[in-house]
Amino acid sequence: MFVSCALFFIGVYGFLTRRNLITMLMSIELILNSVNINFVAFNKYLYADKLDGLFFTIFIITIAAAEAAVAIAIIINLYRNHKTIDVEETDVMKY
Amino acid sequence: MLSTSLIMLIPLLPLLTFAFIALVGRKYMPGFCGILATLSLLTSFILAATVAYDYFFLVGKVGDTYQQIIPFKMTWLQFSPNVSIDMGILLDPISVMMLVVVTLISLMVHFYSLGYMKGEERYATYYAFLGLFTFSMLGLVMSSNIFQIYIFWELVGVSSYLLIGYYFDKPSAVAASKKAFIVTRFADLGFLIGILILSFYAKTLDFQTLISTLTHPTDQLHSIMAASFLGCSALTWGLVLVFIGGAGKSAMFPLHIWLPDAMEGPTPVSALIHAATMVVAGVFLVARLFPVYAISCPQALGVVAWVGVASSFIAAIIACTQTDIKRVLAYSTMSQIGYMMFSLGVSRYGGEDGLGYMASMFHLFTHAMFKALLFLGAGSVIHYVHSNEMSDMGGLRKLMPVTHLTFLVACLAIAGIPPFAGFFSKEEILQAAFNSNKVIFGLAILTAAITAFYMFRLYFNIFWNKEYHAHHDAHDAHHGEAPGTMLLPLIFLGLLSVGAGFIPFGKLVTSDGKFLLTEFHPTFSIAPVLLAALGIVIAWSFYKKQSQAPQKMADGMSGLYQAAYHKFYIDEIYLFITKKVIFNLVGRPAAWIDRNIVDGFMNLLATITGTVSAVIKGMQSGKLQNYAAYFFAGVIGFVLIFIYMWT
Numbered sequence: 052m053f054v055s056c057a058l059f060f061i062g063v064y065g066f067l068t069r070r071n072l073i074t075m076l077m078s079i080e081l082i083l084n085s086v087n088i089n090f091v092a093f094n095k096y097l098y099a100d101k102l103d104g105l106f107f108t109i110f111i112i113t114i115a116a117a118e119a120a121v122a123i124a125i126i127i128n129l130y131r132n133h134k135t136i137d138v139e140e141t142d143v144m145k146y
Numbered sequence: 147m148l149s150t151s152l153i154m155l156i157p158l159l160p161l162l163t164f165a166f167i168a169l170v171g172r173k174y175m176p177g178f179c180g181i182l183a184t185l186s187l188l189t190s191f192i193l194a195a196t197v198a199y200d201y202f203f204l205v206g207k208v209g210d211t212y213q214q215i216i217p218f219k220m221t222w223l224q225f226s227p228n229v230s231i232d233m234g235i236l237l238d239p240i241s242v243m244m245l246v247v248v249t250l251i252s253l254m255v256h257f258y259s260l261g262y263m264k265g266e267e268r269y270a271t272y273y274a275f276l277g278l279f280t281f282s283m284l285g286l287v288m289s290s291n292i293f294q295i296y297i298f299w300e301l302v303g304v305s306s307y308l309l310i311g312y313y314f315d316k317p318s319a320v321a322a323s324k325k326a327f328i329v330t331r332f333a334d335l336g337f338l339i340g341i342l343i344l345s346f347y348a349k350t351l352d353f354q355t356l357i358s359t360l361t362h363p364t365d366q367l368h369s370i371m372a373a374s375f376l377g378c379s380a381l382t383w384g385l386v387l388v389f390i391g392g393a394g395k396s397a398m399f400p401l402h403i404w405l406p407d408a409m410e411g412p413t414p415v416s417a418l419i420h421a422a423t424m425v426v427a428g429v430f431l432v433a434r435l436f437p438v439y440a441i442s443c444p445q446a447l448g449v450v451a452w453v454g455v456a457s458s459f460i461a462a463i464i465a466c467t468q469t470d471i472k473r474v475l476a477y478s479t480m481s482q483i484g485y486m487m488f489s490l491g492v493s494r495y496g497g498e499d500g501l502g503y504m505a506s507m508f509h510l511f512t513h514a515m516f517k518a519l520l521f522l523g524a525g526s527v528i529h530y531v532h533s534n535e536m537s538d539m540g541g542l543r544k545l546m547p548v549t550h551l552t553f554l555v556a557c558l559a560i561a562g563i564p565p566f567a568g569f570f571s572k573e574e575i576l577q578a579a580f581n582s583n584k585v586i587f588g589l590a591i592l593t594a595a596i597t598a599f600y601m602f603r604l605y606f607n608i609f610w611n612k613e614y615h616a617h618h619d620a621h622d623a624h625h626g627e628a629p630g631t632m633l634l635p636l637i638f639l640g641l642l643s644v645g646a647g648f649i650p651f652g653k654l655v656t657s658d659g660k661f662l663l664t665e666f667h668p669t670f671s672i673a674p675v676l677l678a679a680l681g682i683v684i685a686w687s688f689y690k691k692q693s694q695a696p697q698k699m700a701d702g703m704s705g706l707y708q709a710a711y712h713k714f715y716i717d718e719i720y721l722f723i724t725k726k727v728i729f730n731l732v733g734r735p736a737a738w739i740d741r742n743i744v745d746g747f748m749n750l751l752a753t754i755t756g757t758v759s760a761v762i763k764g765m766q767s768g769k770l771q772n773y774a775a776y777f778f779a780g781v782i783g784f785v786l787i788f789i790y791m792w793t
Binding site for chain 2: 063066067068138139
């Protein structure tokens, strides 16, 4: 649980402070993994005879893979248009 | 009896023609539209005539009474078990008679317009509007429900607006059409309130049920009689308000001001408005509700009578002074409609006392014939002279023999000289007035004399008086009387104006559907005929040759003459009321409230929104990580709130 909690906040911190989109993506993966650990841990200690938490974890891993693919596609497009993957400089969507 | 679908075709054919011409014909075959519309109306007329024959001679009569037949009825909007708006067809003597009159006059007008409107730029549009007008009027007379009649009533208003404003590039025509629309709309407000009052108490909108509940001693009748407002019962108010609606459409004093201006439309349209459609709608409406008026509420009927006779008399005086031939005819229409109104007003329900009702419908019928003839004749004259002013005419009798003869027939008919049509109907009206109220009778007989005078003033001024001086010689040289399409309706209507008086109307159209024997009193008719003849002789001596006598006479009564020439300043009074009183007392404060309070409130809202958004727009920075930070802050905020609530 402590591992999971630490992982989560490292992820949040990374997401908010890094300027590189790929690093931000990696932070998101960290957050997801912390959730996975949470699921496994809760499943083990509260409902040891069931497997629901494990199934959820497997689902999340699958979806994370898909999400990573989509995010990388977006980043590649962004790079082609803006010649940068720095999140500070991609601020055209404002008022 | 004709099948229902064929009866429905009578109003639907003009509607289909309207839709077809407006959507397709106007664009792809403009020249053909006139013939198409005329043919479809001819079919309508034949159907209407068949229906009339069937109704009057085969199926309408049960025992000795004409029944009301409802061949078709469809509930359209159901409000409560009793109150519903229906679309239906009601056949009874007056609606069948009106079917024939409307289709006949409209057919004549369609046919006549083939020649009169030839070469007009919006020829096809004109026929489309005529179709719409005819449809609305036919729908109006066949309505089985008082709300249905109101719908068609407004349709008549719209289509007359379109037709009066047909020459929309002329400012006067635009003003006239607006005036007609607004005045009649104003009167329709009264009609609508009247409908609501009547239907509220009678708990129905259906004519048959409405009339039977309000004429028999039922609970509803007692409640409507008991409810009073400003000293009159709700029934009286309802009926008077309905009559105001009718008076607006029928151009009764003081709502007549739109009628003379409506002359801005093409002349055949005037013929249609004046003879068969719009102006008789009011008379028809009163006749439709006549049992209620006559049995339950004679006071309202008194209002009808006095308004009718006043309009009739005032219009006759004004007509003597007008110089535009179409305006003279317009005032004569108003005068004759006044006749029909007071004839209804002096009548009672059923039996011998129902003479006025029968006479009114009879006069409506004959008037449709000779007034259409007069207008079409005037149209033919205007077509020839290219002017509406009497002073531009004169001596046309040799140049336009057919128009001259038919116009003379129509003048004799409207003056009430035997054996022309107007004589019979007018005699019966006068007799009804004589039996009921001597003052009304006196005014009526005076009006009859004045009518004869001004009609023959018109006739002599157009066809006799001075020699006609052609203004454009080259133009007139190849310009004969009028094309055959214009002359044929004239001749046909001329024959009808002679013959229509011999129709035994008392057998066909009466207030209670029973046979009414009309006695012919030769001695009674001596006075009116003599008076009419006197009017003609005066007109003859004044206007046959150019003379100074009329001028002297006008100078002698200059005050009256000026007042009548300016239509008794009624237009000016209306202008004063609307411009000075209503605009200043109601319009200006309303405009102030609108500008400062209503608009101010809206502006305030807009300002607040604008300021707030200017302040908070900085939050939308476009920076992804800012958004993420807001999001996390929000989540943490919610978590804190939940924890706080939990414990």
